Amino acid sequence: MTIRYTRDHEYISVDGDTGTVGISDYAQAQLGDVVFVELPSVGKSLAKGEEAAVVESVKAASEVYAPVSGEVIGINAELENAPGTVNEDPAGKGWFLKLKLADPAELDGLMSEAAYAEYLASIS
């Protein structure tokens, strides 16, 4: 399993040709309490960088973008009743959606765990 990050603080955790997408711990902390997550429908095709979901904190709405291209093959329906899971466990139970990767080579353009940690250090 490989985990990759975008500069917009999405992560994609890859297992074979399936990726699980969510937002990083840094992102959830910046947003504050999450009160609603709007997820795409299963079967939707997303291009890399396209809006995949919207996460709403008490204060504001923020877009979540597809880290790579692919088809949505699953969404985390639990978030509808428990959006706070995104704050409590962003890398685990707070995942947003699963993608069937269209082009695994797109992962090469994303940051590794170590590179993302360096990136966070550079922006804070």
Add this chain to the structure above:
Amino acid sequence: MADEIAAETLKETPLAGMHQAAGARMVPFAGYAMPVQYPAGILAEHAWTRDHAGLFDVSHMGQARLVGPDQASVALALEALVPADLLGLAPGQQRYTQLLNEEGGILDDLMVARPPTPSAGEGGELLIVVNASTKEADYRHIAGHLPDGVTLQREDGLALLALQGPDAVRVLDGLAPEAPGLAFMQGMPMSVAGIPAYVTRSGYTGEDGYEISVANGRAADLWAALTASELVRPVGLGARDSLRLEAGLPLYGHDINQETSPVEAGLAWSIAKRRRQEGGFPGRVRIAQEMAEGPLRRRVGIQVEGRAPAREHADILDGEGELVGKVTSGGFGPTHGGPVAMGYVVADVARPGTQVNLVIRDRRVPGEVVKLPFVPHRYKR
């Protein structure tokens, strides 16, 4: 770089050190670095205020005194700019009103208090609290319209703390024995934990509570004395916004502005009968007409179906899909347990129970016009 320069020029309140010590996240607001939330987070801070007592730093707001030879001169000077009855304001009473422009639009909303007795050497006195973002313009406007003998004195040396929630009275009882005796919208000078202050029973959350004006140099001591109670936790601007939104209270620059009149905004209750009859305030023609015939649009609450909050600027459509208004404040109401919004709609859609649609990210979400507030007020009248 632009951000860094802006950050350097932000003003701080005398409580900046307390916020930092409490782990607050600071954001720019009306030219000040202000705490938007503490580590507990907005939902927890909101709930704590509804259940116990939240402590807010609102020192960015503008405090000033109007003084003159006698109370009537001071009251009449301000009455020329607002539609409230200030001549009839009893000693120790406070009133909510609006500075109006000639078209009846709202330049700012403000609190006006008459102290039980004027300060030494003054014949008449009113204490005012205005919004942070408008205070410079307000002061210029007021000072530019005063008759000879009445003067506006900025009180930039004062901080303002708000203690809000059902336990506020218990907390203050131990520190200021005179505080529980105040009713909603009453105030007086008193000592709080040994610190000289002017205390009013008022606030911006819909809860019982107090606003405490104190010298900048004693603000941190007062903050420490209040937070020493286990019933008190600090609350940031984030929860202040969700609390006032649930309470149906308008936010200047969003729900009310220079275009909206007090009648449209649902604030006609704050226009005294004597003032309606006599006039003598800016925008009287429009306000009299709106009171007689009804305004063209009204500020209303909107109950949004589902979980997605409708935010400021969202379009409001009627059953036929026609644009009938805009959301001016919207978000998640933690106590209400779902999205809450307020906005202006044309008059024939303003009746509670009217079905509307809100446009959220190009989707139409059903909603219903409802009476404000979303969460009942719990003032101690």
